[in-house]
Amino acid sequence: MAIDTTRVEKFRKRPIDGLAFKHLVEAGLTWLRTNQQVVNALNVFPVPDGDTGTNMSLTLQSAWNEVKDSGTRHLGEMAAAFSKGALMGARGNSGVITSQILRGFSRGVHESATLDVDAFIKALGEARDTAYKGVVKPVEGTILTVIKETANAAESARGSVKDAIELLEVAVKAADEAVKKTPELLPILKQAGVVDSGGKGLFFFLEGMLRHVYGESLETPTVSVQSLSAMGLEDALGDVEEGQDYEVVVDFVPNGDLDLHTFYGKLEEMGTSIQVGEGEGMYRMHIHVPAENRYVPIDYIMGIGTVTKVAIENLMAQMDDIQKSKASQIQFTAVEPGSIAVVVVSPGTGLSRIFASLGVAAVVAGGQTMNPSTQDILSSFENMPTDKIIILPNNKNIVMAANQAKEVTVKSVQVVPTRTVPQGLAAMLSFDPGGDVAAVAEKMIRAMGNVKTGEITVATRSVEIDGVTVRDGQVIALLDGKLVASSETVEQGALGLLEKADAASHEIVTLFFGEDMSHQEANRIADVIRGKFANLEVEVQEGGQPHYQFILSIE
Amino acid sequence: MGEETTTLGGIHVSPNAVATIAYQATLKSYGVVGLAPKNLADGIVSTITREPSRGIAVHYKEDEIHIDINIIVEYGTRINSVAESVANTVRFHVEKALGLRVSAVNVHVAGLRISDTD
Numbered sequence: 001m002a003i004d005t006t007r008v009e010k011f012r013k014r015p016i017d018g019l020a021f022k023h024l025v026e027a028g029l030t031w032l033r034t035n036q037q038v039v040n041a042l043n044v045f046p047v048p049d050g051d052t053g054t055n056m057s058l059t060l061q062s063a064w065n066e067v068k069d070s071g072t073r074h075l076g077e078m079a080a081a082f083s084k085g086a087l088m089g090a091r092g093n094s095g096v097i098t099s100q101i102l103r104g105f106s107r108g109v110h111e112s113a114t115l116d117v118d119a120f121i122k123a124l125g126e127a128r129d130t131a132y133k134g135v136v137k138p139v140e141g142t143i144l145t146v147i148k149e150t151a152n153a154a155e156s157a158r159g160s161v162k163d164a165i166e167l168l169e170v171a172v173k174a175a176d177e178a179v180k181k182t183p184e185l186l187p188i189l190k191q192a193g194v195v196d197s198g199g200k201g202l203f204f205f206l207e208g209m210l211r212h213v214y215g216e217s218l219e220t221p222t223v224s225v226q227s228l229s230a231m232g233l234e235d236a237l238g239d240v241e242e243g244q245d246y247e248v249v250v251d252f253v254p255n256g257d258l259d260l261h262t263f264y265g266k267l268e269e270m271g272t273s274i275q276v277g278e279g280e281g282m283y284r285m286h287i288h289v290p291a292e293n294r295y296v297p298i299d300y301i302m303g304i305g306t307v308t309k310v311a312i313e314n315l316m317a318q319m320d321d322i323q324k325s326k327a328s329q330i331q332f333t334a335v336e337p338g339s340i341a342v343v344v345v346s347p348g349t350g351l352s353r354i355f356a357s358l359g360v361a362a363v364v365a366g367g368q369t370m371n372p373s374t375q376d377i378l379s380s381f382e383n384m385p386t387d388k389i390i391i392l393p394n395n396k397n398i399v400m401a402a403n404q405a406k407e408v409t410v411k412s413v414q415v416v417p418t419r420t421v422p423q424g425l426a427a428m429l430s431f432d433p434g435g436d437v438a439a440v441a442e443k444m445i446r447a448m449g450n451v452k453t454g455e456i457t458v459a460t461r462s463v464e465i466d467g468v469t470v471r472d473g474q475v476i477a478l479l480d481g482k483l484v485a486s487s488e489t490v491e492q493g494a495l496g497l498l499e500k501a502d503a504a505s506h507e508i509v510t511l512f513f514g515e516d517m518s519h520q521e522a523n524r525i526a527d528v529i530r531g532k533f534a535n536l537e538v539e540v541q542e543g544g545q546p547h548y549q550f551i552l553s554i555e
Numbered sequence: 556m557g558e559e560t561t562t563l564g565g566i567h568v569s570p571n572a573v574a575t576i577a578y579q580a581t582l583k584s585y586g587v588v589g590l591a592p593k594n595l596a597d598g599i600v601s602t603i604t605r606e607p608s609r610g611i612a613v614h615y616k617e618d619e620i621h622i623d624i625n626i627i628v629e630y631g632t633r634i635n636s637v638a639e640s641v642a643n644t645v646r647f648h649v650e651k652a653l654g655l656r657v658s659a660v661n662v663h664v665a666g667l668r669i670s671d672t673d
Contacts, residue, residue: 023595030634080603086634087631087632087633089633090632090633090636091636092636092640093644095636095638096585096586096633096637097585098627099632099633100586100631100632101648103631107559130631133588133629133670134585134588134629134632135583135584135585135586135587135588135629136582136583136587136588136589137582137583182591185618269637334576386651410647
């Protein structure tokens with residue numbers, strides 16, 4: 001991507017006042033947000049700070065909200081408002097440090113109407129000093145080191161730079177180098193083979209400003225390397241462009257260090273949908289190219305490293321398959337960073353679809369006879385871009401696994417101990433994605449008590465419980481987990497159940513029919529129920545659960 | 556708690572040792588500029604202390620560890636976020652070092668330090 005030199009000249013001539021500063025920080029925020037996942041991926045282990053990229057983005061977002069409607073041309077006032085917003089929204093360790101950096105910066109430009117070289121140097125110095133004041137034992141190799149090196153570089157550049165834009169270039173370069181040096185200062189980073197996430201976040205914020213000056217795109221992370229597992233290649237197929245008929249995936253080990261800028265540049269000449277993943281010293285490159293060029297990327301990569309695996313596929317054929325399978329897929333609610341995501345355990349596809357329509361973010365398949373493991377539950381939410389999770393186990397045997405998932409993750413998880421699917425649905429109805437996670441969970445726990453659960457299934461052995469005698473193969477009815485009736489047919493079982501549940505005093509009954517039952521049969525039984533309980537509103541839904549002919553929700 | 560029985564005998568970790576871990580973790584947390592000892596007689600914060608056992612109280616209650624920390628926070632930071640990250644960091648480091656569950660970390664913000672005025 002070329003630098004737009006006339007644009008840069010224009011920036012050089014115009015003084016950077018409050019409004020220009022506002023555009024710069026907006027660009028910084030946008031660029032950080034674009035690269036948020038790159039920063040998140042740098043987290044070493046379950047560090048208590050959570051996802052640095054998300055925390056920093058949200059902190060700066062809050063700062064941005066404070067200035068977005070402001071029209072002041074005075075730099076000092078604009079920076080002060082920005083810093084105030086960052087303080088109010090500071091999230092996590094990195095967010096607090098970021099807010100301190102901005103506070104120092106804003107103090108440095110307090111009196112300045114525009115950002116000239118001297119004001120800029122002074123502000124970066126103040127930012128550094130303020131950041132270091134906030135901690136007794138500063139840990140080097142973190143965002144603190146990055147702001148320090150950046151400010152120091154700016155101070156040594158005094159006299160040799162002509163304007164604030166040149167100084168910004170110096171600052172971005174220094175930040176970049178400081179980030180690359182962090183593993184040398186902090187052994188944990190070196191062991192994990194990553195750079196410091198907070199420092200990288202600060203670098204993206206500064207680089208975004210420079211990219212804005214250069215007129216470069218802020219929306220696509222041009223040089224990003226993700227972990228191999230995160231590459232999600234299937235989704236990359238969604239945007240096949242005309243003429244790019246072949247998908248080429250090459251695994252390779254580069255000779256020496258891979259220069260990503262050059263690498264991306266070359267690939268951009270060849271095709272689209274470029275992705276590069278890295279793991280254990282190996283890289284994986286993914287690209288879409290026109291049919292006649294399908295060997296070009298392979299030849300190119302053979303020149304810069306050792307190719308270990310090549311896959312070429314015809315996209316048009318693949319696209320058809322994916323579109324077909326997507327049609328029957330359930331669309332879950334997309335998770336906004338920082339909002340609450342709900343994960344439910346659902347025993348059937350029909351129920352999963354209903355949960356999805358209520359705003360659930362992920363479903364773990366499981367129920368009475370197939371209890372999901374803690375790991376199953378954990379992996380459903382671990383990669384979500386939020387740390388606020390609510391789990392609805394929807395079965396008394398799964399509550400414990402859900403609680404274990406809560407123990408082993410660093411995310412803030414609440415388990416709403418729903419013991420049945422209807423309880424889960426009732427809880428879901430009072431879900432609010434924007435609230436405080438503990439308060440929302442509490443509301444959901446209250447809501448789940450508003451519903452009675454009936455279940456109709458077939459007895460697998462002869463037994464007598466709670467005064468009800470059951471023979472093997474008979475239909476049995478359970479009300480809130482208690483055996484209340486046995487009968488010869490599902491119809492009788494359902495009627496017996498509703499009798500016991502005192503259905504006449506309730507308003508709505510929803511029948512979720514299982515995978516062994518047809519829709520017609522379910523409708524027929526619903527009609528019988530309507531005939532018997534005139535005041536009751538009866539709804540029929542496909543549940544798709546195994547073993548249970550009906551799950552009933554009685555409200 | 557803080558005790559474990561192996562085939563060779565018992566291991567006992569004193570509250571003071573736990574306090575030292577918590578102390579180190581606290582001082583590395585951003586926004587904390589010191590710990591404050593609590594004067595039991597009047598509950599007034601006196602001077603900033605460097606002695607871990609004075610700013611941090613560790614209690615074992617059956618199977619649980621409770622930690623109370625009195626911190627001084629840098630003026631101008633978001634106090635809630637700082638306290639929250641202290642609680643997270645302390646819990647993480649103590650649990651990592653001991654393999655025991657910390658059931659509560661109570662962070663008391665005893666005061667603020669104003670190092671400069673805006």
